Amino acid sequence: xxxxxxxxxxxxxxxxxxxxxxxxxxxxxxxxxxxxxxxxxxxxxxxxxxxxxxxxxxxxxxxxxxxxxxxxxxxxxxxxxxxxxxxxxxxxxxxxxxxxxxxxxxxxx
Amino acid sequence: xxxxxxxxxxxxxxxxxxxxxxxxxxxxxxxxxxxxxxxxxxxxxxxxxxxxxxxxxxxxxxxxxxxxxxxxxxxxxxxxxxxxxxxxxxxxxxxxxxxxxxxxxxxxxxxxxxxx
Numbered sequence: 001x002x003x004x005x006x007x008x009x010x011x012x013x014x015x016x017x018x019x020x021x022x023x024x025x026x027x028x029x030x031x032x033x034x035x036x037x038x039x040x041x042x043x044x045x046x047x048x049x050x051x052x053x054x055x056x057x058x059x060x061x062x063x064x065x066x067x068x069x070x071x072x073x074x075x076x077x078x079x080x081x082x083x084x085x086x087x088x089x090x091x092x093x094x095x096x097x098x099x100x101x102x103x104x105x106x107x108x109x
Numbered sequence: 110x111x112x113x114x115x116x117x118x119x120x121x122x123x124x125x126x127x128x129x130x131x132x133x134x135x136x137x138x139x140x141x142x143x144x145x146x147x148x149x150x151x152x153x154x155x156x157x158x159x160x161x162x163x164x165x166x167x168x169x170x171x172x173x174x175x176x177x178x179x180x181x182x183x184x185x186x187x188x189x190x191x192x193x194x195x196x197x198x199x200x201x202x203x204x205x206x207x208x209x210x211x212x213x214x215x216x217x218x219x220x221x222x223x224x225x
Contacts, residue, residue: 008149011180034213041218043199092211
């Protein structure tokens with residue numbers, strides 16, 4: 001059983017659209033959640049890091065955690081071609097890290 | 110700037126050859142990790158180390174070896190026993206370990222290994 005499930009996409013949107021990326025997870029232990037962005041041939045870059053339920057905002061990015069539904073989401077407002085990348089969700093439970101397989105996003109100018 | 114440096118960026122291995130991938134960090138992080146990334150499979154943990162001179166096997170350790178002689182360095186050797194080594198290898202580090210270790214990992218820019 002995978003600890004984090006993520007739709008691989010690919011997802012293609014026009015520039016300026018609102019993007020919604022989603023993951024589900026399998027249990028409700030004390031844990032933290034992260035979103036990473038990975039450009040082609042590069043390592044993942046940390047975008048968002050959050051624990052509590054609700055929203056955390058950073059510029060055009062909002063991370064949302066719904067613990068009752070075991071759902072984590074990343075919203076990108078006013079999407080730009082430079083947002084084209086693979087986005088990975090992840091969670092930390094104790095000192096164990098669990099990563100989703102990534103969603104490929106293309107923003108079309 | 111602080112960060113994680115992986116070298117080389119591209120590496121080619123001949124049949125029966127061992128190759129070593131370098132990972133150096135100047136973030137003063139305690140824990141270091143090696144992952145393998147294949148298309149459609151996400152990140153798979155090879156080895157991790159929480160402290161100098163100690164390391165543990167991850168989910169796919171067979172055919173790989175590591176050492177942790179210095180806090181800053183965590184090299185990965187891909188041995189000839191690894192029959193399918195072609196992949197993108199990522200090194201990561203995080204500040205703390207143990208029950209209060211809830212700190213995210215930071216990644217290097219990877220090494221792409223191919224078979225000749």
